[in-house]
Amino acid sequence: MSKNKQNSGRMPSSKGMDMASVYSVQECECKAKQIVFSKDNRLIIEEFIHIRDMKGKFAEHDVPMPNKLMMFGPPGTGKTLTAFYLAGRLGLPLIVVRLDSIINAHLGETGSNVRKIFEYAKSAPCILFVDEFDALARTRDTNDEVKEMARVVNTLLQCIDEFQGDSILMAATNLENELDHAIWRRFDTKLVYEAPDESSRLEYIDLIIGSFHKEDGIQERATRMLAGCSYADIEQILLKAKRKAIVDDLVLSQQLIESSIQEYRPVHLRIEDQALGGSSA
Structure with missing residues (x-):
């Protein structure tokens, strides 16, 4: 797919900060070199890319193109990396929203x-990515605090409805059950x-x-040792083990990975330790 022009105009800012970070197609391709999809997600992503290449045929049949993707699941499982991957594959710049600059104490702002x-x-084709989407799209309820936030959700609904054309909206959340149902649909x-x-x-x-010098x-063995870890945990543990190997001029070994696991303490092991501690109390 051909590269697209950059978005026109200056990035809007709030609190003295740009509201988003912009990544070029080349940066996205580089960041997404090491990504693994589940079988189901691979099929969905490939179908989405294929459909985007059939714009003319969809217009001929008056069927709207898909342009809004919701990703949900635990932290470190590849949601953000998927946004970089899709931007690279579609040849679109990626705009990553900065929630710290979007969210203001004054909800009207x-x-x-x-x-x-x-x-x-919408000013030029791109992918707009909002992580921790639940911070903006949390369900509207009856308590006073959420009533105030409902105005933001209403604005968000209008913006999503108006988000047509060649740009794509991607959102990610770890709290899918807390999203407003109208947003979800x-x-x-x-x-x-x-x-x-x-x-x-x-x-x-x-x-x-990769090609790092390693034990046969x-x-x-690492696959068994790292059961229960997220992709983010696996990356950090293996990078820590590689650093140890470089410092001591060693091959990457089971012992180095075991040591790195103990130092990194992935979340699922901390939870298991807490459970064991609670049972023995």
Whole structure:
């Protein structure tokens, strides 16, 4: 797919900060070199890309193109990396929203900021990515605090409805059950993320280790050792083990990975330790 022009105009700002960070197609391609999808998510992503290449045929049949993707699942499972991957594949710049500059103590300003960043993203083809989407799209309820936030949700709904054309909206959340139902319905494509299974761990570990000097069979052993870890955990543990190998002029070994696991303490192991501690109290 051909490269597109950059968005026109200056990035809107709030609190003295730009509301988003912009990544070029080349930066996105570089960041997404090491990504592993589940079988289901791979099919959904590939179909989405294929459909985007059939714009003329969809227009001929008066069928709207999909342009809104919702990703949900635990932290570290590849949601953000998917945004970089899709931007690279489609040849579109990626605009990553900065919630710290969007959200304002004065909710009227938050709604105005939401509208400004959506208008900016519509000015030229791009992918607009909002992580921790629940911070803006939390369900409207009856308590006073959420009543105030309902105005922001209403603005967000209007912006999503008006988000047409060649740009794409991607959102990610770890708290899908807290999203407003009206928001949820407006996304035409949904992807579920989970901790990697054994085959996905092996594929990802092989990518991370690459050509690094290593013990024979270490990928398979690491796959078993890192069961329960997210992709982010696996990357950090293996990078820590690689650093140890470089410092001591060693090959990447099971011992170094075990040591790195103990130092990094991935979340699922901390939870297990707390459970064991609670049971013995």
